[in-house]
Amino acid sequence: MIRKLPSGRWQVDLRMDGRGSKRIRKSFDSKAEAKRFETFILTKRAEGKDWNxxxxxxxxxKELVQLWFNAKGVHLKDGERRKRCLDVIADFMGNPIARTVKPAxxxxxxxxxxxxxxxxxxLNNHLGYLNAVYNQLHRLNEIxxxxxxxxxxxxxxxERELSWLTVEQIRHLLKxxxxxxxxxxxxxxxxxxxxTGARWGEAExxxxxxxxxxxxxxVNTKSGKSRSVPVSPELFQEIREHLEAHGxxxxxxxAFRRxxxxSGIELPSGQAAHVLRHTFASHFVMNGGDILSLQKILGHSTITMTMRYAHLSQDHLVEAVVKGPLVSLN
Known part of the structure; x- marks a missing residue:
């Protein structure tokens, strides 16, 4: 709006997007000048251009990477590693002005x-790390x-091949x-x-x-949440005695990888101790365990990860035989 000040000058006072938005105030010697300025501002606003x-x-x-690290990365378990990775990406690109980075x-x-x-x-993780820098700083109004x-x-x-050990393979591995x-x-x-389906590091x-x-x-799990899993009395006592003896x-x-x-057991590339977790989950489902209980035992944050084992359910396998299309032909 335009109003006359006690000094005799004319002031334009505008809120571009209502209460709480950016405010523009400017004074002029005449009402005509103030009117022209108001018209100019409103026209630019309609065109999507900011005043001043x-x-x-x-x-x-790399400066934004450091800002992200100070705001978020420092609180992550792998924050230091992510920052090193982001610095490598930035150096490969020539450490450009952050707003000018091209997808190419x-x-x-x-x-x-x-x-x-x-x-x-x-590489998908690397893209996620870089996206996180921009998105986090934008949410914080740093950019x-x-x-x-x-x-x-x-x-x-x-989809990664989900490998698990048979009972005979378990016996052979332990021997x-x-x-x-x-x-x-x-x-x-x-x-x-x-x-228990624990990750190797969780057990260690x-x-x-x-x-x-x-x-x-x-504790100190991948999801950041602690969880408790019962074990047999015999195993429980053995673990306590072992920890009392070794600290x-x-x-x-x-040693496990060696x-x-x-043992000569062949696994898909990239799988070693994690096959033990898959083995617990697979046998749990094959022996009649339900998916929701398995989710809690494994500590999955969403049911989606746990559903990878659903196809091993005995009910699921039987239904494939008795409910398939060939049944009607017989």
């Missing part, structure tokens, strides 16, 4: 990493421009560990993972205080 636009943001990408620049980085042998899942790589698509991944491994922890850690982190009332309490588990993953190689 802010200075262009010329901060470099990231695509060039991705193509280079594929030639180096990086997995598609890893006022859109994410310039928002239209870059993730690489479509084939191999018992006969050939010099590590005092690996045999028990293997059985803990098979009995167990302390005596986590073994109470017939249950194992897993804790040492890093034993390498024993797995010695």
């Amino acid at each position: 636009p802010s200075k262009a943001d010329n901060r470099r990408l 620049a990231f695509l060039a980085y991705r193509a280079y990493k594929i030639q180096e042998g990086a997995s598609t899942k890893t 006022d421009f859109e994410n310039p790589i928002r239209n870059v698509e993730m690489i479509r991944l084939d 191999t560990i018992e006969e050939f491994s010099q590590n005092p922890h690996v045999h028990l850690l293997t059985r803990i993972c098979l009995a 982190n167990l302390q005596l205080r986590h073994v109470q009332e017939g249950k194992l309490r897993f 804790g588990f040492s890093f034993s993953l390498s 024993a797995l190689d010695k």
Whole structure:
């Protein structure tokens, strides 16, 4: 609106998008000048152009990465690793002005990493990390421009083969560990993972205080949430005695991998100790366990991850035989 001030000058006072939005106030010697300015501002507003636009943001990408790390990354378990990865991406691109990054620049980085042998899942993670920098800072009003790589698509991944051990393979693996491994922890850690579906690192982190009332309490998990899983009385007592004697588990993953190689059991590429978690979940479902209980035991944040095991349900398998289209022909 336009109003006359006590000084005799005329003032334009506008809120561009209502209460709480950006305010423009400017004074003029005559009402006609004030009117022309008001018309100019409203015209520019209709065209989508700001009055007195802010200075262009010329901060470099690595500067935004540092801002993201201070705001978010420092609170993540893998924040330091993500920041190192983001710095590598920025250096590959020549550490450009962040708002000017082109999708082609990231695509060039991705193509280079594929030639180096990086997995598609890893490269999808890298794209997610970079998206997170822009999106997080935009939410915090640290930047006022859109994410310039928002239209870059993730690489479509084939569903990963879900491998699990048979009862005979479990026996053979445990016997191999018992006969050939010099590590005092690996045999028990293997059985803990098979009995609870725990990740190897979760089992290694167990302390005596986590073994109470017939249950194992897993902390510092991937989801950040603690969970408790009951075990048999015999295994429970063995774990307590082992921890009392040793004070804790040492890093034993390498010992497990050596024993797995010695056993001759073949697994898909990239799978080692995680096959124990898959084995627990697969046998749980095949033995009649329900998916919702399995979700809680495994600590999955969504049911989608747990549903990968649903096809192993005996009811599911029987229905494939008795409810298929060929039944009608018979």
